[in-house]
Amino acid sequence: MSGLEIIFLVVAAVTLSAAFMVVTTPNLVHGALWLVLTLFGVAATFVLLNAAFLAVVQVVVYIGAIAILMIFAIMLTRKVMQDSGPQTNANWIVAALLGLVLFVGIAQLLRKSSAVGMMMPAMDGAADPVVQLGEVLVSPNAYVLPFEVASVLLLAAMIGAIVVAWKK
Amino acid sequence: MLDNWLYIGLFIIAAILIPAVAVILPRWVAPRKPNAIKQETYECGMETVGDAWVQFKVQYYIFALVFLIFDIETVFLFPWAVAYDKLPMFAVMEGVIFIAILLAGLMYAWRKGALEWA
Amino acid sequence: MGDPINLISQWFNDLLLGWGLGEKLVAVLSLFVGAAILVTASLLTVVVLIWVERKIAGRLQDRIGPNRAGPFGLLQPIADIIKIFTKEITTPDGADKVAFNIAPVLAMASVLLIWAVIPMAATVVGSDINVGVLYIVAVGSLGIVAILMAGWSSNNKFALLGAFRAVAQMVSYEVPMVLTLLIPVLLARSMGINDIVQAQSTWFIVIAPLAGLIFLITSMAEVGRAPFDLIEAESEIVAGFHVEYSGMAFGMFYVSEFLHVWTIGALIATLFLGGWRGPGAETWPILGLFYFYIKTFVGYFLITWIRLSLPRVRIDQLLSFNWKFLTPLTLVILVVTAIVDKALSMAGAARWLYVLVMLAANVLVGWGTMLVLKTVEPNRPGRVRQEFPPRPVAVAPEAADN
Numbered sequence: 001m002s003g004l005e006i007i008f009l010v011v012a013a014v015t016l017s018a019a020f021m022v023v024t025t026p027n028l029v030h031g032a033l034w035l036v037l038t039l040f041g042v043a044a045t046f047v048l049l050n051a052a053f054l055a056v057v058q059v060v061v062y063i064g065a066i067a068i069l070m071i072f073a074i075m076l077t078r079k080v081m082q083d084s085g086p087q088t089n090a091n092w093i094v095a096a097l098l099g100l101v102l103f104v105g106i107a108q109l110l111r112k113s114s115a116v117g118m119m120m121p122a123m124d125g126a127a128d129p130v131v132q133l134g135e136v137l138v139s140p141n142a143y144v145l146p147f148e149v150a151s152v153l154l155l156a157a158m159i160g161a162i163v164v165a166w167k168k
Numbered sequence: 169m170l171d172n173w174l175y176i177g178l179f180i181i182a183a184i185l186i187p188a189v190a191v192i193l194p195r196w197v198a199p200r201k202p203n204a205i206k207q208e209t210y211e212c213g214m215e216t217v218g219d220a221w222v223q224f225k226v227q228y229y230i231f232a233l234v235f236l237i238f239d240i241e242t243v244f245l246f247p248w249a250v251a252y253d254k255l256p257m258f259a260v261m262e263g264v265i266f267i268a269i270l271l272a273g274l275m276y277a278w279r280k281g282a283l284e285w286a
Numbered sequence: 287m288g289d290p291i292n293l294i295s296q297w298f299n300d301l302l303l304g305w306g307l308g309e310k311l312v313a314v315l316s317l318f319v320g321a322a323i324l325v326t327a328s329l330l331t332v333v334v335l336i337w338v339e340r341k342i343a344g345r346l347q348d349r350i351g352p353n354r355a356g357p358f359g360l361l362q363p364i365a366d367i368i369k370i371f372t373k374e375i376t377t378p379d380g381a382d383k384v385a386f387n388i389a390p391v392l393a394m395a396s397v398l399l400i401w402a403v404i405p406m407a408a409t410v411v412g413s414d415i416n417v418g419v420l421y422i423v424a425v426g427s428l429g430i431v432a433i434l435m436a437g438w439s440s441n442n443k444f445a446l447l448g449a450f451r452a453v454a455q456m457v458s459y460e461v462p463m464v465l466t467l468l469i470p471v472l473l474a475r476s477m478g479i480n481d482i483v484q485a486q487s488t489w490f491i492v493i494a495p496l497a498g499l500i501f502l503i504t505s506m507a508e509v510g511r512a513p514f515d516l517i518e519a520e521s522e523i524v525a526g527f528h529v530e531y532s533g534m535a536f537g538m539f540y541v542s543e544f545l546h547v548w549t550i551g552a553l554i555a556t557l558f559l560g561g562w563r564g565p566g567a568e569t570w571p572i573l574g575l576f577y578f579y580i581k582t583f584v585g586y587f588l589i590t591w592i593r594l595s596l597p598r599v600r601i602d603q604l605l606s607f608n609w610k611f612l613t614p615l616t617l618v619i620l621v622v623t624a625i626v627d628k629a630l631s632m633a634g635a636a637r638w639l640y641v642l643v644m645l646a647a648n649v650l651v652g653w654g655t656m657l658v659l660k661t662v663e664p665n666r667p668g669r670v671r672q673e674f675p676p677r678p679v680a681v682a683p684e685a686a687d688n
Binding site: 004007044047048050052053057060061064065066068069072073075076128130131132133134135137138139140144147148150151152154155157158159161162163165 | 170173177224226228229230232233234235236237239240241243244246247248249250251252254255258259262263265266269270272273276277280282
């Protein structure tokens with residue numbers, strides 16, 4: 001096993017066990033903190049895939065903004081020091097089974113798809129991937145429309161959030 | 169590329185380990201005599217009333233929301249700025265439109281009074 | 287010669303190889319030792335900084351500052367360290383023990399991690415990743431998590447309120463901060479910190495002075511230093527999120543705040559003052575280290591000076607200043623910089639012309655901002671200035687009777 005594989009296995013194990021803690025811990029704030037660790041693990045996975053930009057964006061957006069927002073939401077709505085009771089009810093076995101079935105189904109579908117196992121064409125090694133990303137984002141032959149639509153979408157999200165949360 | 173990240177990974181370990189040692193070391197050096205009064209939560213010398221949770225203003229949440237949206241939009245702008253040398257003028261203007269939409273969102277939040285702390 | 291740091295690391299490498307360790311293991315080990323040395327050195331810098339800051343504070347407030355322990359009070363920080371190490375670390379009742387103890391370490395780590403990417407000399411570049419600027423922002427957001435953890439786990443009203451305030455302030459000021467960071471990135475065409483330093487044949491503070499100023503203000507708010515110290519406003523919420531911490535656990539928050547200020551000095555030096563660049567810094571890397579520290583100290587001194595001169599703002603003023611002034615201004619500056627830069631490079635302007643026009647554009651925007659600010663009526667609702675009649679300082683006894 002190469003050093004990279006060992007690091008990957010450690011990162012994956014930490015991420016998965018943190019994710020497991022998110023759904024099982026009886027305290028909501030603990031759940032949010034485990035989620036932070038999970039998201040950090042995902043960022044580390046991105047680094048191992050050589051996708052540095054995605055890794056830092058993962059931390060900036062998911063940990064720096066979304067996880068914080070979740071913790072705020074939890075603390076705004078309920079008393080936070082006590083455990084909020086078990087996260088599961090009597091139906092958890094059924095739900096777990098269903099989840100497993102869905103997972104196997106999707107995995108089967110993916111296995112049949114020709115895209116799985118296909119080597120992706122290597123990126124142009126000479127150019128900085130971030131530069132390439134920047135170019136295609138605003139290039140009319142590539143993603144300029146999604147780029148602008150994304151900003152309108154976010155604007156709509158902001159307006160919606162203000163309308164819903166701000167009553168005066 | 170990955171070598172640089174290896175350094176950061178090792179740096180994370182060092183940056184957690186060394187402060188952790190600094191916090192753990194006093195366990196042996198410092199006295200450790202807990203008692204019930206010392207353990208009470210601080211409330212300006214009075215006995216603590218109620219629990220730590222108080223009703224928070226919803227503004228905190230709104231600011232965090234507005235921040236989230238700005239954060240995502242700014243992240244989109246970073247690759248645009250990095251690729252700047254290769255962009256023609258209209259691509260630059262696309263970025264400017266993007267910023268203008270951002271500004272429109274800010275103006276809306278402002279007009280709606282979501283940025284007031286009242 | 288002239289590059290002792292790489293000389294030492296080379297020697298260390300050779301030593302380990304001489305012990306018969308594998309080549310890869312040696313590479314990893316020496317990277318780790320390098321990281322550990324940098325972390326320790328940063329922590330030791332704080333020891334000196336605490337003395338420096340207390341001396342500066344003393345002088346600015348017409349006092350002498352520490353002067354008992356050792357010559358010029360130089361041993362004062364040593365005494366402080368011994369004291370803080372021998373203080374009991376208490377954990378309040380009902381606290382969440384694990385989160386309570388992790389928070390100070392995480393707060394410290396989030397500041398230390400910034401140093402991983404800062405180039406300190408031509409040959410000492412740290413980790414030269416191509417997303418350095420966003421990395422700095424990302425690491426900063428770990429500090430926010432640490433503050434929330436500390437405030438929540440303390441089981442204390444003031445701590446929780448302080449944490450909420452701190453986070454609201456930090457996330458708010460992160461918006462203009464990240465937006466201003468776009469300007470050096472745009473000017474250097476790279477997010478790598480090392481590339482940004484390389485691009486500064488003219489310091490960015492000359493090309494983008496307003497961005498530098500906004501970065502200074504917003505990063506002061508990120509640290510929570512006066513005038514933005516609402517995070518720990520003593521008179522309102524005692525000490526904010528770290529009320530319940532004592533001994534070295536409190537010390538970690540304290541040290542991380544000092545180190546954060548110093549780090550911001552380093553970031554200002556790197557992003558706007560040309561980093562390690564200076565006459566002869568390329569041939570003599572050790573000279574670059576010297577320049578870097580001088581520039582860092584300039585930024586640090588500026589922040590300390592402002593901290594000691596200005597009173598604390600109110601929370602509504604703080605947030606209004608951010609959302610209604612800094613953020614729009616930053617967006618305008620960004621657009622102006624982007625368009626002027628593109629127009630000039632398309633016209634193939636000479637470097638001196640480029641610098642001059644950029645500077646002029648900044649001055650124009652700054653002047654325009656002043657004009658706009660003047661049109662805002664001082665008496666619009668929410669901003670009423672109460673008039674108090676002049677009151678005599680000392681009142682004669684008979685006048686005071688009626």
